[in-house]
Amino acid sequence: MKHLLILFLILFLVALRFDSAQAQTTPNVCRAQLFFADINTQGSLVISGNALVFIDDRPVGGWPFERPTGDSEALSIDKSNILDTNRQSGIFSVYTRNLVPYRSRLEKHITFRFISGNCDPIVRWPGGKPPVKPKLARTPRPSKLTLNIRAKLRRSMRPDAGGNLIISIPNDMITFGNRGEGRYQWGPRDLRDIQLEGSCVLRVTPFVGGELTFDLQECIGPPHFKKVRERFLR
Secondary structure, eight states: OHHHHHHHHHHHHHHHHHHHHHHHHOOOOEEEEEEETTEEEEEEEEEETTEEEEEESSOBSOTTSOBOOOGGGSEEEEGGGEEEEEEETTEEEEEEEEEEEETTEEEEEEEEEEEEEOOHHHHHTTTOOOOBOOOBOOOOOGGGOEEEEEEEEOOSSSOOEEEEEEEETTTTEEEEEETTTEEEEEOTTTEEEEEEETTTEEEEEESSSOOEEEEESSBOOHHHHHHHHHHHOO
16 A cells, blocks of 8 residues: 555656646747738747747648648748838738748748737747837728828739838729839729738739739728728729
8 A cells, every 4th residue: 555655656746747847848829820922821820949830720632631731831930030020919920031931932021810829929039029009091081082101012022112002082093103113003993802901911903913912001990991992892
């Protein structure tokens, strides 16, 4: 009986040390949605050593060879490659010095939308700025709505292009451009779709050409964006 009691105490102490060690090595897991080029998917965002790693939820390969995403399919951003970060509400943007590969795409601007979990350590880890309240663009009455917002157009193979994004309901026109990069212009019949993500990321899909993504320095409130959609997606 005495030996059984000693054995029980030894097993209890071993189990306690194992649980303590496991708790210390548990990573900060943040559930997030990834926007990377034309990829839009959900997964887990964790800090692994000196890298920020996104692991896709979806399996790789089809039935019957479905398997969890492996290391080769994970998105990894090394801390030394991070040029800047920005967080507004639940949107976390990462800007890198060099192009980051993921699923045969290359990007220097990666955006995550936090869903749940412990995401604060993700923001603090690269020395990012603390969360700020989005600044909403001042807008007049809907019939006279004209927005002039500084924005950046995301580009995968070249640096992002900065310019003024002008949305004018009186003129039924959306324009973007600067002197060195040319100009984009759309009317109500030119757009297949227009979407707003987190009030600060605007995605424009024209009938001619591919989708364009703009990072806005001033966010657009949902009521005003609703008026824009009603006007340009007739």
